[in-house]
Amino acid sequence: MKMANGTNSMKAPPFPGTRGKSAALVRQKFIEAQEYREKLQRGLEDPNKAPARDIGMEALVEVLEGTRMVHHHTHRHDDIMTVLRLAREFGYRVVLHHVSEGWKVAEQIAAAEVPCSIILLDSPGGKLEAIDLIFTTGGVLERAGVPVAFHTDDGITDSRLFLRMAALGVRAGMSRGAALEAVTLAGARMLDLQDRIGSLRPGKDADFVVLSGDPFSVYTQVLETWVEGVKVFDRSDPKDRLYAVGGYGAGHGQTPYHCCFADEEDQP
Amino acid sequence: MKLACPTLLTLILVANLSHSAQAQIAVRGDRVYTLAGPVITDGMVIIRDGKIAAVGSAAELVAPEGFLLLRAAVVTPGLVDAHSTVGLSGSFNTDHDRDQLERSKALQPSLRAVDAYNPQETLVSWLRSFGVTTVHTGHAPGELISGQTIIVKTVGTTCEEALMVSDAMVVSTLGQSARKRGKKSPGTRGKMMSLLRAELIKAREYAKNREKEDVSKHPARDLGLEALTAVLAREKPLLITAHRSQDIANALRLAEEFKFKLILDGAAEAYLLIDLLKAAEVPIIVHPTMARATGERENLTFENAALLRQAGLLVALQSGYESYVPKTRVVLFEAALAAAYGLSFEEALASITLDAARIIGVADRVGSLEVGKDGDLALYDGDPFEYTSHCIGVVIEGTVVSQEAR
Numbered sequence A: 001m002k003m004a005n006g007t008n009s010m011k012a013p014p015f016p017g018t019r020g021k022s023a024a025l026v027r028q029k030f031i032e033a034q035e036y037r038e039k040l041q042r043g044l045e046d047p048n049k050a051p052a053r054d055i056g057m058e059a060l061v062e063v064l065e066g067t068r069m070v071h072h073h074t075h076r077h078d079d080i081m082t083v084l085r086l087a088r089e090f091g092y093r094v095v096l097h098h099v100s101e102g103w104k105v106a107e108q109i110a111a112a113e114v115p116c117s118i119i120l121l122d123s124p125g126g127k128l129e130a131i132d133l134i135f136t137t138g139g140v141l142e143r144a145g146v147p148v149a150f151h152t153d154d155g156i157t158d159s160r161l162f163l164r165m166a167a168l169g170v171r172a173g174m175s176r177g178a179a180l181e182a183v184t185l186a187g188a189r190m191l192d193l194q195d196r197i198g199s200l201r202p203g204k205d206a207d208f209v210v211l212s213g214d215p216f217s218v219y220t221q222v223l224e225t226w227v228e229g230v231k232v233f234d235r236s237d238p239k240d241r242l243y244a245v246g247g248y249g250a251g252h253g254q255t256p257y258h259c260c261f262a263d264e265e266d267q268p
Numbered sequence B: 001m002k003l004a005c006p007t008l009l010t011l012i013l014v015a016n017l018s019h020s021a022q023a024q025i026a027v028r029g030d031r032v033y034t035l036a037g038p039v040i041t042d043g044m045v046i047i048r049d050g051k052i053a054a055v056g057s058a059a060e061l062v063a064p065e066g067f068l069l070l071r072a073a074v075v076t077p078g079l080v081d082a083h084s085t086v087g088l089s090g091s092f093n094t095d096h097d098r099d100q101l102e103r104s105k106a107l108q109p110s111l112r113a114v115d116a117y118n119p120q121e122t123l124v125s126w127l128r129s130f131g132v133t134t135v136h137t138g139h140a141p142g143e144l145i146s147g148q149t150i151i152v153k154t155v156g157t158t159c160e161e162a163l164m165v166s167d168a169m170v171v172s173t174l175g176q177s178a179r180k181r182g183k184k185s186p187g188t189r190g191k192m193m194s195l196l197r198a199e200l201i202k203a204r205e206y207a208k209n210r211e212k213e214d215v216s217k218h219p220a221r222d223l224g225l226e227a228l229t230a231v232l233a234r235e236k237p238l239l240i241t242a243h244r245s246q247d248i249a250n251a252l253r254l255a256e257e258f259k260f261k262l263i264l265d266g267a268a269e270a271y272l273l274i275d276l277l278k279a280a281e282v283p284i285i286v287h288p289t290m291a292r293a294t295g296e297r298e299n300l301t302f303e304n305a306a307l308l309r310q311a312g313l314l315v316a317l318q319s320g321y322e323s324y325v326p327k328t329r330v331v332l333f334e335a336a337l338a339a340a341y342g343l344s345f346e347e348a349l350a351s352i353t354l355d356a357a358r359i360i361g362v363a364d365r366v367g368s369l370e371v372g373k374d375g376d377l378a379l380y381d382g383d384p385f386e387y388t389s390h391c392i393g394v395v396i397e398g399t400v401v402s403q404e405a406r
Helices: A019-045 A055-065 A077-090 A106-111 A137-144 A159-171 A176-181 A185-190 A238-245 B006-018 B122-128 B189-210 B223-232 B245-258 B274-280 B304-310 B331-340 B345-350 B354-360
Strands: A002-004 A070-074 A094-098 A116-118 A148-150 A208-211 A222-227 A230-234 B025-032 B040-048 B051-057 B068-077 B079-084 B132-138 B145-153 B163-165 B170-173 B238-242 B262-266 B284-286 B315-317 B377-380 B391-396 B399-402
Touching (some): A019 A055, A019 A077, A070 A077, A077 A106, A116 A137, A137 A148, A137 A176, A159 A176, A176 A185, A230 A238, B068 B079, B068 B391, B079 B315, B079 B331, B079 B354, B122 B132, B122 B399, B132 B354, B132 B377, B170 B223, B189 B223, B189 B245, B238 B245, B245 B262, B245 B274, B304 B345, B315 B331, B315 B354, B331 B345, B345 B354
Parallel strands (some): A002 A070, A094 A116, B025 B068, B079 B132, B238 B262, B284 B315
Antiparallel strands (some): A208 A222, A222 A230, B025 B040, B040 B051, B068 B377, B132 B145, B145 B170, B377 B391, B391 B399
């Protein structure tokens, strides 16, 4: 369940106009979900008392039951604390997204045992809530004992350079082990998919990358990418290389390479 | 942790002693990239009264008594960002700090950057902390002529203190981002070129009439036409941001007609026009390597700078202009990726030092470590391009301005 607080979700009505209203709306909604859950339980005893199906409420009940996780957009330290407060009140499992000021409340995030999926930017600001975003966030959270993953938010940063973010985390004090985990297993755990992906173990999906060198070096290139035992990217293939490096036709709509390889069999 | 290394302790000591006062400094590096010759192993740079007094091997040069000694694994010239809007655009990205683009008219060459630059903008010190000491900044791409630019050092509490060149260039944009919507002008590429040509012809006539002997026949002063007069007289370049090959070709045609000094900016598709660009001998300030491949940049490549450089063109990299996040890019990071995609280490370093200084016209003062040039240095604890290296010190005109490991 994707949720957000802070300025992204504050707009003209019916959106909240303040942080207080924002939290009140969320609390009201989850109280309704709690009541709906009680009606569902009464319905189990007496089918005549079952509520009409409400698929929105059903999804929120899954959040209350812990079978569905909340992924929560939040930047500012006070907004982070609000997420922790509401998650405690309603008992939902939450992963924090972005967490630009997480370094200011790392101990509190650790005490709540809440994992963080963070993003680093080449410079702070650009939006007011990211004004105190710094490279050190990953290291500070790691040392506080918070599980840390990175995300690209592609559009914001380039997913082709995903490893770069972990490397910048190392630059600013993250351990190399935690940084590598932050782009593999930690992310898998935050999706409840750690049994299938995120590490190389017998029985797990055969998803892996072949790198030309140190994962945290700028000079290292992704040579191959495999998904479930199938090679889906090969840098030595000109079509794949165009997509990875750029060039004429690379950004052409949804068909990144068809336009430029007229002799290819897969020409539409 | 790196915090225990002697370099940092030295720097902290230096900072305490010198604070903001100009110091006499000797910088010793395991590898000193002067950009004026081969790398010097165990090299030394001596800065006296803000200027470089000596460069050479540490075995041959002795730091004069009383000089503060800084040490680093790698020493380079202070980095030169060939094109930015930093200081006009700020980190808050609200009306409070958005002075990079005035949208009321398509042609506004009269807008000076000195009147809009905020040297205390936090993004300026952010760039500085990674080794950037000189920035060419000013009005942003996005209008046919959006205004003027300046060249500054990344220090100073006022624009005047920061200033190297107060009227560096006039900046123009061709293509989609200069196009107005609806029935506003210019709505097409043909109209863009016609407006530019008409304005340059007007400036030529204006200049001629201002030179008439009979002062009573002089036209009234026009600040916009004055700026274009300087362009036509080749006193300052016209920097044209253009990404599509057809817009680049339009820029070349305009420069051919009016004989101004053209600097091509952005130039995502420049690699498609290498022969034309070589014939015109145009210097190119290539888009940030990590610029996103959207809109008119859909055909950009990480290898653009390398393809142009290998063809013999003079190339610099830039931090560019970002409307959202990251609010500014850092040329060190852009050059790093260019080095991973075809530029040699030395070529990539030149694209953010000497070649950048050459293109923006300040190579007599900055961009290389040579006797008589400004004492601007960047210190790193390893390969400056490696993601995991740190900038551990920055010196501007003999003053240590940053020592936080970044």
